[in-house]
Amino acid sequence: MPGTDLARLRLALTAFFALDGFVFAGWVVRIPAIKEQTGASASTLGLALLGVSAGAVVTMTLTGRLCRRYGSHLVTVVCAVVLCLSVALPPLTHSAVALGTVLLLFGAAYGGINVAFNSAAVDLVAALQRPIMPSFHAAFSLGGMIGAGLGALVAGSLSPTSHLWGLAAVGLLITAFAGRALMRCEPLTPAASGRARREGPRRLDRRTRALVIVFGMIALCTAYGEGALADWGALHLEEDLDASPGAAAVGYALFALAMTIGRLTGTTLLERLGRTRTILAGGSTAAAGMLLGALAPSLSAALIGYAITGLGLANLFPVAIERAGALAGPTGVATASTLGYGGMLLGPPAIGFMADWFSLPTALTSVAVLAAVATVIGFATRHVKAA
Numbered sequence: 001m002p003g004t005d006l007a008r009l010r011l012a013l014t015a016f017f018a019l020d021g022f023v024f025a026g027w028v029v030r031i032p033a034i035k036e037q038t039g040a041s042a043s044t045l046g047l048a049l050l051g052v053s054a055g056a057v058v059t060m061t062l063t064g065r066l067c068r069r070y071g072s073h074l075v076t077v078v079c080a081v082v083l084c085l086s087v088a089l090p091p092l093t094h095s096a097v098a099l100g101t102v103l104l105l106f107g108a109a110y111g112g113i114n115v116a117f118n119s120a121a122v123d124l125v126a127a128l129q130r131p132i133m134p135s136f137h138a139a140f141s142l143g144g145m146i147g148a149g150l151g152a153l154v155a156g157s158l159s160p161t162s163h164l165w166g167l168a169a170v171g172l173l174i175t176a177f178a179g180r181a182l183m184r185c186e187p188l189t190p191a192a193s194g195r196a197r198r199e200g201p202r203r204l205d206r207r208t209r210a211l212v213i214v215f216g217m218i219a220l221c222t223a224y225g226e227g228a229l230a231d232w233g234a235l236h237l238e239e240d241l242d243a244s245p246g247a248a249a250v251g252y253a254l255f256a257l258a259m260t261i262g263r264l265t266g267t268t269l270l271e272r273l274g275r276t277r278t279i280l281a282g283g284s285t286a287a288a289g290m291l292l293g294a295l296a297p298s299l300s301a302a303l304i305g306y307a308i309t310g311l312g313l314a315n316l317f318p319v320a321i322e323r324a325g326a327l328a329g330p331t332g333v334a335t336a337s338t339l340g341y342g343g344m345l346l347g348p349p350a351i352g353f354m355a356d357w358f359s360l361p362t363a364l365t366s367v368a369v370l371a372a373v374a375t376v377i378g379f380a381t382r383h384v385k386a387a
Contacts, residue, residue: 006127013121021142024147029148029151040095051100051102056108063116072120090102090164127188208328215320266315290364291305
């Protein structure tokens, strides 16, 4: 594929990563209003929100096969359309059961597009022979920050219906332009030489499947930290360090901003250090940062710890997904993504249970422990290469 086509493909994929973060964040900021609209209690809302998780996990396990059969570009566009349409449905519901049902569709689209565009990105990384995977995840982070920021601005003036329908319209418009560009690009495969097309998708041997799961564990350890800080980071600052609600909110904002900056510089970091040293540096940095963030006696030190944690975790997930995809194509991306998403689901409730048993600061140190585990895994797999 000519260089101009590769550049067009990279731009289109970047748009879809940003779109995904933008739409998901826009939905998240309206959850309180949807809770009030449906009259759901905290427990029933929690069960309804599991629809997102259930839909995503089930679809992630199937999307790898769809990408092999129909191509990751087509699957990306179809999932984007469904994602944008389904985000407009929650304001139409008036019960927790109805909300959970439409969130199954939303979660399915969210899980599907994540596997599809990560699969396409892995193939582009192989074609360019440059470690650009973090730049795509930076686009996701930026899209999420924009979506959350705009959502916060309009929450007081627009109803959930107007906001989410507008979000859907903007998303469909972006999909129309980016999807047209994406579909014009011939899907890449790990077989630029044509080998995969001649042989067809090969069955993974036991060693390859095991390695994909190992890389998925790195993604899990990283996503665990993201989920834990998103749900518990502000509460720790408020309850344990007597921060105001505004100051507590700054904690996660600093974490997210640091993660975005880390991903924007990730390609340069990977080119200079390589994948193994990037994982080692990132994991150890995140572990040290989270120990500071969880155990620091002052608000300022804890905020610095949150920022350091974001920088450390920034590139672990994209590197893990890229390595799994290089080993096993869309199937590897699907497996590693499912494990990673499972970590994001596991983090918040695990922190809650540990906080009840011990304390919230102690529970948050589990993020540091798993960051250290990711570091050990990265070192242990330093000699693994794609077949």
